[in-house]
Amino acid sequence: KAGVTQTPRYLIKTRGQQVTLSCSPISGHRSVSWYQQTPGQGLQFLFEYFSETQRNKGNFPGRFSGRQFSNSRSEMNVSTLELGDSALYLCASSLAMAGSYGYTFGSGTRLTVV
Amino acid sequence: AQSVSQHNHHVILSEAASLELGCNYSYGGTVNLFWYVQYPGQHLQLLLKYFSGDPLVKGIKGFEAEFIKSKFSFNLRKPSVQWSDTAEYFCAIINTGRRALTFGSGTRLQVQP
Numbered sequence: 422k423a424g425v426t427q428t429p430r431y432l433i434k435t436r437g438q439q440v441t442l443s444c445s446p447i448s449g450h451r452s453v454s455w456y457q458q459t460p461g462q463g464l465q466f467l468f469e470y471f472s473e474t475q476r477n478k479g480n481f482p483g484r485f486s487g488r489q490f491s492n493s494r495s496e497m498n499v500s501t502l503e504l505g506d507s508a509l510y511l512c513a514s515s516l517a518m519a520g521s522y523g524y525t526f527g528s529g530t531r532l533t534v535v
Numbered sequence: 536a537q538s539v540s541q542h543n544h545h546v547i548l549s550e551a552a553s554l555e556l557g558c559n560y561s562y563g564g565t566v567n568l569f570w571y572v573q574y575p576g577q578h579l580q581l582l583l584k585y586f587s588g589d590p591l592v593k594g595i596k597g598f599e600a601e602f603i604k605s606k607f608s609f610n611l612r613k614p615s616v617q618w619s620d621t622a623e624y625f626c627a628i629i630n631t632g633r634r635a636l637t638f639g640s641g642t643r644l645q646v647q648p
Binding site: 454456463464465466469476477479511513518523524525526527528529 | 569579
């Protein structure tokens with residue numbers, strides 16, 4: 422079966438702009454989580470969605486937001502981009518919340534803010 | 536708050552050498568434990584996971600890990616590494632309270648042929 426699909430793979434944006442990233446989970450998976458990966462901070466949890474509701478949130482500013490649709494696809498939005506938002510953004514899907522069955526990760530979207 | 540420590544940041548081994556990567560966590564309650572691998576240019580892949588039961592867990596590609604609750608450790612092992620094992624390895628935990636994966640900083644493994 423298809424894995425977790427993230428689009429686009431690469432993005433270059435200018436400071437102050439906003440960006441929307443997309444994630445399609447594995448069919449049947451209802452939980453979608455987002456992580457930010459940077460060389461300095463490593464992998465950090467952004468938020469988790471389940472059944473179209475945000476169930477858990479990490480320590481990121483309000484500029485980072487997301488949503489989940491009825492087909493479990495999720496989008497992540499970052500407004501007023503800063504240089505420090507340059508990172509690999511990873512989406513992970515799971516059958517249930519909180520990784521009860523483990524997570525499957527997508528290939529990520531590499532965002533560069535200039 | 537929970538945290539995960541991976542003490543080895545960069546490990547260089549020759550092919551056929553044995554591997555052990557350390558992972559310690561801090562959380563007093565029940566946790567689920569994971570090891571993920573990220574090959575160059577590829578996405579994170581699950582190597583193995585521990586939820587309960589036998590503390591010695593076998594994963595894919597000949598990897599195994601042992602959960603030692605008294606030491607808050609979940610070390611990854613492989614008896615004989617191959618060049619294709621060159622990758623970055625991440626230990627992660629999740630507890631029912633925080634309900635999100637907390638990752639260690641990762642260990643970069645370089646296997647020399």
